[in-house]
Amino acid sequence: MGKFSVFGFFREQWTELPISTADVSDKSLVVVGANVGLGNEAAVHLAQLKPKSLLITCRDGAKCEQSKADMETRSGMTDIESWPLELSSFDSVCSFVNRFEAKGCTVDALIANAGVSTMKYTKTPDGYETTLQVNHLSTALLSILMLPHLVKTGTLENPSRLVIVSSEAHFLANKLEGADKWPGIIETLNDEAYCTSSVMRNRYHLSKLLEVMFIRELSSRLPTTTLVAVSAVNPGFCHSRLTREIESGPLFKFAVRTYKGLLARTTEMGSRTLVHAAIEPGERERHGHYLSSCEVAEESDYALSVEGKEVSKRLWHETLRILGDIDSRVHTIVSEHLIQEIA
Numbered sequence: 001m002g003k004f005s006v007f008g009f010f011r012e013q014w015t016e017l018p019i020s021t022a023d024v025s026d027k028s029l030v031v032v033g034a035n036v037g038l039g040n041e042a043a044v045h046l047a048q049l050k051p052k053s054l055l056i057t058c059r060d061g062a063k064c065e066q067s068k069a070d071m072e073t074r075s076g077m078t079d080i081e082s083w084p085l086e087l088s089s090f091d092s093v094c095s096f097v098n099r100f101e102a103k104g105c106t107v108d109a110l111i112a113n114a115g116v117s118t119m120k121y122t123k124t125p126d127g128y129e130t131t132l133q134v135n136h137l138s139t140a141l142l143s144i145l146m147l148p149h150l151v152k153t154g155t156l157e158n159p160s161r162l163v164i165v166s167s168e169a170h171f172l173a174n175k176l177e178g179a180d181k182w183p184g185i186i187e188t189l190n191d192e193a194y195c196t197s198s199v200m201r202n203r204y205h206l207s208k209l210l211e212v213m214f215i216r217e218l219s220s221r222l223p224t225t226t227l228v229a230v231s232a233v234n235p236g237f238c239h240s241r242l243t244r245e246i247e248s249g250p251l252f253k254f255a256v257r258t259y260k261g262l263l264a265r266t267t268e269m270g271s272r273t274l275v276h277a278a279i280e281p282g283e284r285e286r287h288g289h290y291l292s293s294c295e296v297a298e299e300s301d302y303a304l305s306v307e308g309k310e311v312s313k314r315l316w317h318e319t320l321r322i323l324g325d326i327d328s329r330v331h332t333i334v335s336e337h338l339i340q341e342i343a
């Protein structure tokens with residue numbers, strides 16, 4: 001699979017994707033954001049394969065209960081765990097990991113699927129622009145805090161998996177022009193004065209680029225004999241509730257529904273890309289890559305450019321600094337599990 005092109009996009013949208021049938025009877029699987037959409041369909045697929053355990057997360061207790069009941073009915077699996085996890089709160093991420101550790105849970109594959117798309121500038125209680133925190137910072141925090149658990153279950157023959165659900169929308173992310181002069185990239189991206197309506201129109205795309213960059217930086221710091229294979233997955237353009245905000249206006253609703261009617265994959269079809277990355281063999285070839293239609297694909301020109309690589313490196317360091325202040329385990333995990341850079 002090569003670089004993004006409009007023709008390639010159309011072709012991919014209509015391509016039938018493989019359904020995973022891998023044996024997961026000894027695997028513990030975690031899917032984040034599983035009450036609706038791609039996460040829900042991916043979790044149902046996984047549950048139907050009867051894994052050793054399946055833990056799904058939803059934002060609150062009520063959604064957890066409902067999703068667990070629905071998923072058990074649809075899949076026939078009877079002991080799905082469903083825990084709350086709200087990514088607009090760092091406390092919620094840390095509490096989730098604390099509970100995971102207190103219960104002595106294990107994980108062979110973590111699908112970090114939850115994401116939000118909004119053009120409105122709103123701040124989380126932690127003081128970050130919502131998309132920036134939900135799609136990037138909290139997803140990164142969860143990934144780092146869960147890394148030791150993934151390392152623990154991974155083997156050389158069968159590495160565990162971290163799958164972050166990104167998007168081809170990362171190709172549409174604006175270049176961070178002038179970032180070399182910004183004292184902090186994340187600080188600027190979070191600044192309300194910087195976040196004009198045109199910046200916010202591109203925020204979702206940018207957040208998906210940050211995820212691609214995060215996976216690249218993380219993989220470059222994992223040992224070559226890594227016990228954890230990481231990837232950024234593009235599920236393609238799919239039917240889901242992601243466009244709920246844009247569809248709140250009648251004109252956009254009509255436009256989005258028409259566009260979806262012509263092109264969108266079903267949610268189930270899109271979810272196959274998440275499941276594939278999480279359980280199918282070939283994880284070493286996919287490690288560190290952006291995947292589209294279950295294959296390694298090229299990242300955007302900007303992500304691959306000298307400027308993009310510089311931004312990516314700075315973002316990694318800034319992100320880790322922020323996350324380290326939120327939870328000191330981040331420092332320990334980085335020093336124990338990632339290759340240290342020579343200053």
Ligand SMILES: NC(=O)c1ccc[n+]([C@@H]2O[C@H](COP(=O)([O-])OP(=O)(O)OC[C@H]3O[C@@H](n4cnc5c(N)ncnc54)[C@H](OP(=O)(O)O)[C@@H]3O)[C@@H](O)[C@H]2O)c1
Pocket residue numbers: 032033034035036037038039058059063085086087088113114115116134165166167168169234235236237238239240241242243
């Ligand atoms: N659909 C597409 O065309 C498409 C294309 C490329 C990539 N993606 C990516 O696929 C992933 C899943 O999206 P989807 O299309 O399935 O959209 P969706 O139907 O809106 O599902 C998003 C999931 O994320 C959860 N979520 C949102 N904000 C959250 C928060 N603050 N804390 C915890 N969970 C939160 C949602 O929970 P609630 O229901 O409670 O809000 C829901 O479970 C996203 O990362 C998205 O960027 C989607």
